[in-house]
Amino acid sequence: MILGGELLSAFGSGATVSYLIVYLYKVCGVAVAAASVLLIVRALLAIAGAAAGGPLTDRIGSKYAAAITLAGAGIASLALASARQPAFGLAAASIVTALQLMCMPALDTMLAITVPQTRRQTAFAWRQTAINFGAASGAATAALVLSREPATEGLPLIYILDGASYILYAATILTFIRVGGRQNSLPQKPEDLDGSRSSSSYRRVFEDRPMRWLLAIVAIVVSVGFTQFEIGLPALVVNGGINPAALGWMYAVNAIAVLSLQLPIQRLVIGRSRGVVLGSAMAIMTVSWMLVVVSLGHGTALLVTVGAVFGIGETLYTPVVQAIVNDLALPHIRGRYNGAQAVTHTTAWLLGAAVSTAFLASGPSGTRLLFMACMATLLIGLPAAFRLQRALPAGLARVPDPASDSADRMASRLPERTEPDPSGDRNCPTPGSIIG
Structure with missing residues (x-):
């Protein structure tokens, strides 16, 4: 279900990723210079969104963090599709960017805890495949729409598709995903090794x-x-x-x-x-x-x-x-x-x-x-x-080896890594060290 959702959201993103500046200029009447400045603002908002997404995921769980941010990005994208004024268009585009990046830590976390440790790398490879296929399909669909419709009508349509893809992915997570709730196994004493710093910080x-x-x-x-x-x-x-x-x-x-x-x-x-x-x-x-x-x-x-x-x-x-x-x-x-x-x-x-x-x-x-x-x-x-x-x-x-069933059984009986390895000791005991 997660990979299907990734494909769906990648379809929407692939349809719109190349057209933001064009949309703001042709539909919202934003000057090209102002739209170009937005690219810098979006990059800063993306950094802030990604930084906020980590603590949000740890606080409320990856399932709910992903659903909330995806739904928010979908609503913002639909708002962008209806925008006809420069200020509204710039604001909606900025919110979409921040929420897109805020959901990434939650999605990465949710996929990671859905599969056994030995299959994580394969799961992320499948996700990369799904994202590329979805993005390519979305780009082709956008090209087809814009070849048949004028930009002022076709561009809002592809942003509606983008918003719908995010909202459907959020609904899928809430309906079908059973993992990724709030962490209940927090350390009893959230202190660092010297007792001076929180163990729940970046x-x-x-x-x-x-x-x-x-x-x-x-x-x-x-x-x-x-x-x-x-x-x-x-x-x-x-x-x-x-x-x-x-x-x-x-x-x-x-x-x-x-x-x-x-x-x-x-x-x-x-x-x-x-x-x-x-x-x-x-x-x-x-x-x-x-x-x-x-x-x-x-x-x-x-x-x-x-x-x-x-x-x-x-x-x-x-x-x-x-x-x-x-x-x-x-x-x-x-x-x-x-x-x-x-x-x-x-x-x-x-x-x-x-x-x-x-x-x-x-x-x-x-x-x-x-x-x-x-x-x-x-x-x-x-x-x-x-x-x-x-x-x-x-x-x-x-x-x-993701096909190692014995490794999966061993991994399921072992605790996750519990402390960082500040010394870099390669012999630090971890679940993976027993799995080999």
């Missing part, structure tokens, strides 16, 4: 040494990887005089690569070092940017190849990161662990966008320098993956 998350290394990897990969896929490559098309249709082909091939390779690759990496898997993802993304640097004049063929190569890196990166976050998480602050990952992702995206804008301001030469800088950053960041590997407790260091 500070507790950042004291977890493996988590710190993981967040460093997230910051690197998002800022010079995913952000440049969304900003740097479109700028390459503009500055390089490439046919804009090439972008559509690139994103289509990227989606096909993720959809077709996500699950086979997850089977391939079973038993492999998680640090090596993440390092491989970073290396593959480096190769994709190397292709850009050495082949700037090759147009559509270049972009299609880059989309496919980058997609392979995505399939390695995303499920591993989300599984490690939830394997490391203390049960009573799992929402904050997922919130920390969401905040890092969003902040890194904003930083990457700012840096890329500075490079791209100088035209085609700046585009080449941007991707060279991205390559260098990924290569410099590679040791972080191996530092993470050494910091992980022994039982969490390798990708588990």
